[in-house]
Each structure stands twice: as structure tokens, then as C-alpha cells.
Amino acid sequence: MVSVKEKDKVSLGNTREVTAVASASVGNVAVGFNVLAHTISGLQDQITVRRVDEGITVRQVTGVTDKLPLDEAHNSAAAAIRAMVDAYSLESGFELDIDKGIPLGSGLGGSAATAVAAVVAVNQMLKMPLQTSDLFQFALFGETSAGGYPHGDNVAASLMGGLVINGPNANPKPIQLPAPNRMRCVVIHPHIDTQTQKRADSLPTQYPAELVIGQLTNLATFVSGCYQNNLDLIGGSLIDLLIEPHRSSMIPAFSRIKKTALESGALGCSICGSGPSLFAWFTSDNQANEAKVAMQDVLKRQGVAYSSWLTPINGTGAKIIA
Numbered sequence: 001m002v003s004v005k006e007k008d009k010v011s012l013g014n015t016r017e018v019t020a021v022a023s024a025s026v027g028n029v030a031v032g033f034n035v036l037a038h039t040i041s042g043l044q045d046q047i048t049v050r051r052v053d054e055g056i057t058v059r060q061v062t063g064v065t066d067k068l069p070l071d072e073a074h075n076s077a078a079a080a081i082r083a084m085v086d087a088y089s090l091e092s093g094f095e096l097d098i099d100k101g102i103p104l105g106s107g108l109g110g111s112a113a114t115a116v117a118a119v120v121a122v123n124q125m126l127k128m129p130l131q132t133s134d135l136f137q138f139a140l141f142g143e144t145s146a147g148g149y150p151h152g153d154n155v156a157a158s159l160m161g162g163l164v165i166n167g168p169n170a171n172p173k174p175i176q177l178p179a180p181n182r183m184r185c186v187v188i189h190p191h192i193d194t195q196t197q198k199r200a201d202s203l204p205t206q207y208p209a210e211l212v213i214g215q216l217t218n219l220a221t222f223v224s225g226c227y228q229n230n231l232d233l234i235g236g237s238l239i240d241l242l243i244e245p246h247r248s249s250m251i252p253a254f255s256r257i258k259k260t261a262l263e264s265g266a267l268g269c270s271i272c273g274s275g276p277s278l279f280a281w282f283t284s285d286n287q288a289n290e291a292k293v294a295m296q297d298v299l300k301r302q303g304v305a306y307s308s309w310l311t312p313i314n315g316t317g318a319k320i321i322a
Contacts, residue, residue, distance in 0.1 A: 018048070027109055186280045
């Protein structure tokens with residue numbers, strides 16, 4: 001909630017047009033369903049926002065897809081800006097040009113990145129821009145409008161950069177976690193047609209207590225390992241007991257790709273968000289490069305087209321480029 005006192009401090013300045021970019025992200029990171037994520041460097045959405053007399057409209061969508069909804073209620077960028085406009089009673093309309101670099105339905109946080117870039121651009125137009133973490137609530141609203149339910153993990157990572165965990169419900173601001181700078185992530189995106197909502201609906205509504213306890217133990221150990229810079233703790237806990245068993249069957253050759261990654265020295269390998277993309281963590285560039293080739297070869301033998309990226313864990317958050 002935004003207080004009346006906060007509203008009085010927020011107003012638009014003279015800037016009329018801003019372009020911002022926000023990165024894709026690996027959601028869940030195996031142990032933190034909907035609460036843990038990290039950025040993917042080199043894969044991003046770009047949005048140009050300009051002020052107009054009234055309304056919030058999407059003028060065009062370009063890039064890897066032009067099939068985003070254009071209406072304010074279902075476009076994550078427009079919905080996020082609407083939430084910000086309403087919260088602070090901003091007296092302006094906004095027009096958006098969206099350049100998508102993140103493929104739709106990839107599980108790489110595309111709708112979150114679009115929402116994040118939009119609010120970061122509008123924030124730059126304020127006389128006194130808000131703190132970055134204060135934009136989380138608005139981008140999350142936009143992500144929820146597009147995805148049907150909130151993916152706070154992707155929003156947090158795309159906004160803040162690096163390895164991020166959602167803050168508590170009473171104070172919904174992302175918390176950045178320390179990750180070893182030498183850590184590298186391989187992301188493989190099989191080009192298959194799947195839908196986020198279908199993958200979400202495939203999950204059970206209840207889990208046995210022992211699995212939940214095991215996953216909580218993994219998450220706590222993982223966070224402890226990050227703060228201690230302890231690779232044994234990180235690798236030993238980078239295991240998904242809850243989500244992966246139910247979604248992995250929808251990903252071509254998942255078990256073979258994971259086995260290949262682990263045999264190549266990965267600390268862990270699992271699904272990016274709701275899939276179908278996969279990720280694996282490694283401790284050096286050389287190790288990650290060799291594993292990337294081996295993981296790709298599994299899909300090649302299956303005749304499945306793919307895209308792939310090698311990225312640091314500690315990537316940058318959303319930023320203004322013009």
C-alpha cells in the first residue's frame with residue numbers, strides 16, 4: 001500500500017521519453033518455488049515509454065514476437081504502469097513501444113521483464129525517482145495481470161539483478177543474496193510449444209509433509225551456503241523435490257540433459273520457472289562451456305531445436321539506456 005504522505009512526494013518531471021531494459025531470469029532456482037531467481041545476462045526486453053495526454057497504450061510490439069496482448073488489462077507493461085499511475089495519481093498518459101528479446105512461453109520471465117522495464121522507465125520520469133525496490137509491487141501487479149498468478153521471483157531478479165529472494169509478505173521488497181562471482185549458469189531453451197498455465201495446473205494442490213520439510217531444508221541450506229560461499233552446501237541443496245518431478249516429463253530428454261550436466265560437473269540442474277527451459281550451475285567458464293556443448297548435443301540427437309546462453313549468476317538489474 002502507498003500512503004497519502006508518499007503520494008504527495010511523487011510527481012512527474014519534464015522528461016518526456018525514456019528507454020529501459022530488463023533481463024530474463026531463472027525462476028525457482030530448484031529450491032525456491034516462486035521466491036528465488038537470478039538474472040540471465042544477454043537476454044532482455046527493451047521498452048520505450050513516452051508521455052502522452054491520456055491513457056496507457058501499447059503502440060507496437062517488435063522483436064522475437066509481436067503476439068503480446070495490447071490491452072492495458074492483460075499487457076504486463078501497461079498494467080504495471082497503470083498500477084503506478086493509480087498509486088501516485090500521476091497526471092499523464094503513456095505510450096509504449098515494446099521490443100521483445102525474451103521468447104514467449106520459455107519459462108525465462110519474459111512477462112516479468114516487460115513489466116519491470118516499464119516501471120523503471122516511468123520512474124526515471126519522476127522529479128524524485130523512487131528506490132528500485134519500491135517498484136517491485138507495481139511490476140508484480142503487471143506480471144500477475146499477464147500470467148494469471150504472481151511470479152515474484154522473476155520480477156525480483158529482473159528488477160534488482162543477481163540472485164534474489166522475495167521479501168516477506170509484510171514487507172514485499174526483494175532481498176539480494178550473495179552468490180560466488182565465479183559461478184556460471186548454462187540455460188537451454190528447447191523450442192517446443194507449451195503454456196505456462198498448463199504447466200502450472202499440472203502441479204498438485206497438496207504435498208506430503210516430508211517433501212515440504214525436505215524442500216525447506218534445501219532452501220535454508222542453500223541460503224546459508226550462499227552467505228558462507230560454501231559450494232558444498234550450495235551443490236548439496238540445489239535439488240527440487242516439489243516441482244521438477246511433475247514438470248520434467250513435458251521437457252524433451254530432460255533426464256538425459258540433467259544427467260549430462262551433472263556428469264560435466266554441475267552443482268545442480270533443474271527447470272527454469274515453469275519450463276521448458278533448463279538451467280545448470282557451474283564453477284568456471286571452461287566447465288560451463290564444455291557442459292553447454294554436451295547438453296546441446298542431447299537435444300540435437302533428439303532432433304529438437306533450441307537456444308542456449310551462458311551467463312553469470314550476478315547479472316545486472318533493469319537499467320535506463322536512453
